[in-house]
Amino acid sequence: MKPLRPLVLTTLALALAGCGLSTRELPAQETATAQQPDRVQTIRIGADAARSTYEATPGVTVLAWQPDAGFAILERSGASAGAPALSALGLGSSEPSASRYTLPETQASGLRAGSRGLWSGGNGGWTKGPGALRASPRNGRGWEQIDLADARLLASRLGKGVKVAVIDTGVDLKHPALEGHLSPASEWKDYVDGDAVPQEMDSSAGAYGHGTGVAGIILQVAPEATILPIRVLRPDGSGDLSALVQAIGWAIDRGADVINLSLGSDTTSAALSNMLGLATTRGVFTVASSGNTGGQNVTYPAADTALKAAGTYLISVGSVDGSDSLSSFSNYGKALDLLAPGENVVTAAPDSQIAAWSGTSFAAPQVTGALALALGQGFSPAQLQKKLLEGADNVEKATARNASFKSLLGQGRLNLGTFLGKLK
Template sequence: MTRTVSFLGLLTLTLLTACSDTQSVPTVSGSAERFAQVALVPLQAGDTPGSVARALDGTILEWNDCISGQCSALVGLNQRPGILSAQALGPLRGRDVSIESNRDVFKGGTLLANMGGKISMWAGGKISMWAGGKISMWAGGKISMWAGGTYAALPENTGLWQKIGLEEGQGLAPQLGAGVTVAVIDSGIDLQHPAFQGSLSAPDTWRDFYADDAAPQEEGVFGEGAYGHGTNVAGIVLQVAPAAKIMPLRVLGADGSGDVVMVAQAIDWAVTRGADVINLSLGSGESSRVVDRALERAAASGVLVISSAGNENAPAITYPASAASRKGLDGTSVSVGSVDLTDLKSGFSNYALNLKMVAPGENVYAPAPDGQMAAWSGTSMAAPMVSGSVALALGAGADRKELAKKITDKAHDVYKDGANAPYDGQLGKKGRLDLPAFLNEVLD
């Protein structure tokens, strides 16, 4: 949990009424070093990066010029400050400095399924194949659009698409998400996969925060950890909205874990570089003040944020999905759990009264690294179905101000006839993504 440390002062500096135009704008350290904790420091007149860094014995990661009306600095720490000298504390006296865990706080949790002779996995990260099965390579080169009512590239998902009404939905929004950019903040993607050729944002919008470079390429061994996770998530978005662009941003390592600072910086990066939708198929058991501020900046810019609810079969959803109902974020954020093809809660999906909605998240085929395809299961797969649906609506000219509310209001009722009785009201106000009902509402 976030720890707040109040430094009671002998001397209180005067708070700036407005940050100076000459004060430094956000600056990243340029180092790939990862820190155990991160401190969020409210800035006051006279502060310098050197004085703040010395006060906490840390490294300045960002120095922000009054974002959202608040001047602040992010400071990386490798141990919590102990008893600091009066001289060192001086610049921070009288302030509310928050210190929280940073390293490996976020996880890209998914389950992976065993189906149809295609490469697949289950929880635990082991490759599991049917006897005699072969890895299925990507056939046809690129994701193709609806032809004759069948999604030609991945017919294995036909049942899923019928469930959410994808064919009818794409007919209602024939632009198919053109002109819309979806930032996938995840484990990276296979940048060379045929499915993504012509479907990525401009290369100068890509970023690997984990490796501190401009190539957010998946790394690892397929079948271990999170390798392939982001590729799958991005591929699901494009199956729903084939003409949208994916902005690949990597914040998770091969083991599926990532840092608070990386997630917050990726959200800010996506917002400032033109993303319309942010998909966060990752989560943490801890809330984050640092990420909260990034989410608030996204909301202020009208960027829609879709987050997965987590896969622990627990009566609480992970963060940042848990923040989607918070005042100030609820108008632009949606939390997503998972159901099966009969609309029953998936055995792995978290649930809670503050969960906004669910979508099918079991055995979802999508691209996999090295030109392959694979089936995955998890709330991580349900979230990009909603992200793609929002992209369809935006591409067709829908007003973004009402999309987060209406996609949940127009969901299909999953509580009829006692279905999901143990989870009454905990799978969203109504329940499962209904793409035609949503688009008919927002495109009228």
């Protein structure tokens, strides 16, 4: 097992949706000194910009270099002896590169005792078929809500040929539920340990199994899709902005069709917005969870209204229970697009087991799977964007509560059958 890096306490940015978040005041101007924390800076560049100029500057790491899109993203070490030279390079405003968040969603019922080996027998879990996996019947009510049965008839390719990037805590690379459904190992990436083995780590930590669970839900909806595993979050659910920026670029460059971000922050980021905008220009969907603090404050990047207004492929997802009532933990608001069942969702867990999780992190991959089903049928990204939202069901419980509350719940709850039917 790989050794874990010590957590960096002077960091800012990404963790799983639903964390209790904390912020600190930042100075309006940053002066490069040995006391400053690492910073991420977004700069505008032309097609003739020289990457080598920045790479040769001590303390500067190029996180993204996109001359065709007109920008680059750099990370500057606050302890860099060459930091004073940065002003001569014309760097713009900066943001902290990472921060430590509190724990994200907690596992609802833990790893189920005696579930080891369940995959081979199919006793309530998945049954291995000819390249496909059967959705767990333990999620029966949720599958009824999103009309998974009709979706399987309308999307017979089951997401075949679609690559989904799961940017998360990593996955259990040897889990039977994921076997045969991962991208080639040459495409895997771990930005926490700096290697190519994005394996779930440290079973004692609160976020252990999160990424495996997310991947398992996507494959229950679109069992022929391919999962591209990218690890950016530590076992406790905390992560760095610099890692996420690189991960999105990595996913785009390796042909991801959909990116699942079951994570979030209460702080906006110019660097991340630029990377999500790049994904849009490449026709790549991003699905992001809304957060789990239970308030009218959709977390970022799900709440990036500027990107949404520009007509991007960013979709924010909240959670409902089995009766289509908004989950008590789910964030909501004007920036919310869709809802999906997110309570006690049974899915894969490390060490060949299954587990039930609750949280918006587990509603989001159902929408990711919906997009994979449609893309697998040969529809273009441009065809899907409006149809996905138009196909949602009204949330009747919200109507009973009051009309203004309903306006904060996006277009309603995901309905796969209606969505795919609109594409015919």
